[in-house]
Amino acid sequence: MNIKKIVLSTIAAFSLFAVSATAANASTVTVKSGDTVAKIASANHTSVAAIKQANSL
Numbered sequence: 697m698n699i700k701k702i703v704l705s706t707i708a709a710f711s712l713f714a715v716s717a718t719a720a721n722a723s724t725v726t727v728k729s730g731d732t733v734a735k736i737a738s739a740n741h742t743s744v745a746a747i748k749q750a751n752s753l
Contacts, residue, residue, distance in 0.1 A: 725736055733753075737744045747753070 723740065725740065727736070733744050733747055737747055
């Protein structure tokens with residue numbers, strides 16, 4: 697295997713790891729009266745769109 701293939705394989709492996717680590721970072725939130733999706737997103741450093749997608753809303 698030449699150096700170019702090794703470098704490309706390493707970059708691809710790290711990229712897949714980064715994507716899977718980001719996608720797997722989920723937590724459970726108990727929604728209370730008065731909560732909004734925007735408040736929950738802000739408190740958890742995410743976006744309304746990400747919460748909607750994760751919860752099929």
